[in-house]
Amino acid sequence: MDPMQAIKDTFFQECEEQLGELETGLQAMEDGTADDETVNAVFRAVHSIKGGAGAFKLDRLVKFAHVFETTLDRIRNGQLQPAVPVMKSMLRAADVLADLVTFSRDGGALDDSRSNEVIAELSAHCEAKPAAQEEPAEEPDGNPFAALGWEPVAVSLEPVLNQYEIVFKPKPELYAKGNETTRLMRELARLGSLTVHCETADVPLLANLEPEQSYLSWRATLLSEQDLAAVQAVFEFVDGDCHLDIEAVESAAETAPEPETKAAIEEPKAVAEELRAAAPALREAAKAEAAGTANAAQNTIRVDLDRVDRLINLVGELVINQAMLTQRVLEAGAVKNASIATGLDDLEHLTREIQESVMAIRAQPVRPLFQRMARIVREVADATGKNVRLKTEGEGAEVDRTVIERLADPLTHMIRNAVDHGLERPEARTAAGKPAQGEVRLSAAHKSGRVVIEIADDGRGIDRPRVKSIAIKKGLIAPDAQLTDTEIDNLLFLPGFSTAETVSAISGRGVGMDVVKRSIQALGGRISITSRPGLGSTFSMSLPLTLAVLDGMVVKVADQTLVVPLNSILETMKPKGGEVYGLGPDSQVIGIRGGFTPLIDVGYELGFRSHRSDPMTGVTLLIETEGGVRSALMVDAIQDQRQVVIKSLEANYGHVEGIAAATILGDGRIALILDTDAIVNASCGRGTPSEMLLAG
Amino acid sequence: MSAPQVIELPENLDMPAAAQLADAFAKRLGEPLAVDASRVTRLGASCVQVMLAAARTWKAEGDALSLQSPSARFLEDLNLLGLEPTTFLNGVIAP
Numbered sequence: 001m002d003p004m005q006a007i008k009d010t011f012f013q014e015c016e017e018q019l020g021e022l023e024t025g026l027q028a029m030e031d032g033t034a035d036d037e038t039v040n041a042v043f044r045a046v047h048s049i050k051g052g053a054g055a056f057k058l059d060r061l062v063k064f065a066h067v068f069e070t071t072l073d074r075i076r077n078g079q080l081q082p083a084v085p086v087m088k089s090m091l092r093a094a095d096v097l098a099d100l101v102t103f104s105r106d107g108g109a110l111d112d113s114r115s116n117e118v119i120a121e122l123s124a125h126c127e128a129k130p131a132a133q134e135e136p137a138e139e140p141d142g143n144p145f146a147a148l149g150w151e152p153v154a155v156s157l158e159p160v161l162n163q164y165e166i167v168f169k170p171k172p173e174l175y176a177k178g179n180e181t182t183r184l185m186r187e188l189a190r191l192g193s194l195t196v197h198c199e200t201a202d203v204p205l206l207a208n209l210e211p212e213q214s215y216l217s218w219r220a221t222l223l224s225e226q227d228l229a230a231v232q233a234v235f236e237f238v239d240g241d242c243h244l245d246i247e248a249v250e251s252a253a254e255t256a257p258e259p260e261t262k263a264a265i266e267e268p269k270a271v272a273e274e275l276r277a278a279a280p281a282l283r284e285a286a287k288a289e290a291a292g293t294a295n296a297a298q299n300t301i302r303v304d305l306d307r308v309d310r311l312i313n314l315v316g317e318l319v320i321n322q323a324m325l326t327q328r329v330l331e332a333g334a335v336k337n338a339s340i341a342t343g344l345d346d347l348e349h350l351t352r353e354i355q356e357s358v359m360a361i362r363a364q365p366v367r368p369l370f371q372r373m374a375r376i377v378r379e380v381a382d383a384t385g386k387n388v389r390l391k392t393e394g395e396g397a398e399v400d401r402t403v404i405e406r407l408a409d410p411l412t413h414m415i416r417n418a419v420d421h422g423l424e425r426p427e428a429r430t431a432a433g434k435p436a437q438g439e440v441r442l443s444a445a446h447k448s449g450r451v452v453i454e455i456a457d458d459g460r461g462i463d464r465p466r467v468k469s470i471a472i473k474k475g476l477i478a479p480d481a482q483l484t485d486t487e488i489d490n491l492l493f494l495p496g497f498s499t500a501e502t503v504s505a506i507s508g509r510g511v512g513m514d515v516v517k518r519s520i521q522a523l524g525g526r527i528s529i530t531s532r533p534g535l536g537s538t539f540s541m542s543l544p545l546t547l548a549v550l551d552g553m554v555v556k557v558a559d560q561t562l563v564v565p566l567n568s569i570l571e572t573m574k575p576k577g578g579e580v581y582g583l584g585p586d587s588q589v590i591g592i593r594g595g596f597t598p599l600i601d602v603g604y605e606l607g608f609r610s611h612r613s614d615p616m617t618g619v620t621l622l623i624e625t626e627g628g629v630r631s632a633l634m635v636d637a638i639q640d641q642r643q644v645v646i647k648s649l650e651a652n653y654g655h656v657e658g659i660a661a662a663t664i665l666g667d668g669r670i671a672l673i674l675d676t677d678a679i680v681n682a683s684c685g686r687g688t689p690s691e692m693l694l695a696g
Numbered sequence: 697m698s699a700p701q702v703i704e705l706p707e708n709l710d711m712p713a714a715a716q717l718a719d720a721f722a723k724r725l726g727e728p729l730a731v732d733a734s735r736v737t738r739l740g741a742s743c744v745q746v747m748l749a750a751a752r753t754w755k756a757e758g759d760a761l762s763l764q765s766p767s768a769r770f771l772e773d774l775n776l777l778g779l780e781p782t783t784f785l786n787g788v789i790a791p
Contacts, residue, residue, distance in 0.1 A: 170741070175711040181741040185776040196778030203745055206721055206753040211714035215745050218778055 018045040023371040089121040167245040169217035174241035192224030316645040323666035367395035380419040393443035410516040422457035456538040462531040489529040554640040558608035561671040700728035709743035721750040733766040739773035
């Protein structure tokens, strides 16, 4: 890759992190839980983005970040109080900043009017302070801060100068490899003001000179606004081919206690000193920032995702291989040997541990995802004129990166729904005796090996009579269907159902809750609704922590080995005579504790056999599909319950109806992983009445 | 006294040019010499070493060594390396 592009990519990655920090900090400020450090962190985030953007000449980004930063500085200095309207503008500014970052990275169209609007808002907040009003007229160049009587531009463009002492002695290898001191010095000179002294004493007389040798060494002093890393980067390619010592010199201004002495010492650096005085805040921020980056650099590394995936894949193979080895050893009868058995146990233990550790690499906290939702809530609240606050909990919960990525769209949709449909208008809320400000709560928590994400609003709850009447009108249910509250709530997930009377720009985008449900299911998750009239609704999603392994029950069907995902199995049972009833020519139901559940012969359904087997000879697995529909799956025998490594069937073969994926068992054979929902759907598509399923 | 011999420096004084440059100086040892740097567009440290060694040698021999019409680039690169043209003119090598 082009090295410049690589640096730029890193910058944008860092921007994402900074935007996250910004969002968190602003939220804390809005909640009133912020302290001085929070405000500093917010300031640093904007400042870093601006700094990086400046290096890449992203002028629009720099310009906006600068105005933003200036306002934050006033809050930090106590000149501006972070009151509600101010914070609103700040949050809006954060959104615009995020847009500008995206625009700078991906290109595309960008509407300047919004950023100009926010710039005007921010400057209005600053101008509102009478102390700052010296020249009320705005400058014709449109700089909103021209009226403030101080010059932020001068400060930002001429940041604090750092002094570096560089001692450099090349080895002959440096020159042999085609590197050149002249070029290095030129690079250094580009960073700032450079003074070089050449040490020539080692140069011999011509007769003793070996042209390939290196006799010269240099001492250089660099005054630069760049950080140490930038100076070190100049020597990146000659590392090891020279003696190099770069030292950031503590500035005299910080060490000198007396102003008079300082003046005397600092005489030649008068300009730098002036700048220092003009921007103490910036210097502080830059220092903290440097410390922050230094820490971060020590604790984390950036790794290409492909590499992690390759590792995960290999570890998956390792797990399979280990299972196969165990099986072989068992078959060979060598397990009587205690040391071999212990060795195998240890190996299994280790493999599991490696697998878990590798999975953990891909796991990421849901925080960035939740932070994005804060923005969605703001936008929808603005568009609908509702007053909403988003409360998030458990942002630290870690989930596989892919799960997080694929969760963004469904979550966005549900958040929009919650604000647009769930919450009432402020007047209606007040009339109902609720606070005018609605609340949407977004939470994540780990529960029994899965992550549960909940979106709850304190709105009006689901209007069940209306939902039911719409479902009848759309022909989704029979007019005389008797449905429980839960069943009515679940109607929202049916394809073709939309309660919005007028299609709004916010939630009515042709994407219904059925799409949300399908996305969640595709992730191996399930979604459910609970709602209390007048008190609000809660959407609860339970998702696997990883998409690479699955807990499954290994079953035998018509001599084939299948894996049924454990999360869908409620119970297993052996049917007794008289519990199974025929229903029409082609279906059967099983009586379980006074109710009836459709009985599905998996072998018949998948085409493993041409006729139905006798239910009495097999075992039934009572499963619940994502819609809460219960069915009984009939299999021949249960073999095992274990964790299996998921291998995509689509990627390696092709899609098979009723099959979610495949895995490789210990004996080296491929076992298919059942897609229970698809099996149930296929089966009821062949004649089981849908009312029956809903009432089941 | 005859006019000094002139060595015309090539355009590119990078590391591979150093050995040749050292040879060129060695051939003219013992006579006054002028170094024409008008064509130089690139000056590397290896060649600077050779020129410094030559300056030191010529001084030790008591012969004159001078620098003629250095190009802007020559002066710029020399400056980047922390040296001045006078270093060569006088045959003086800073301690």
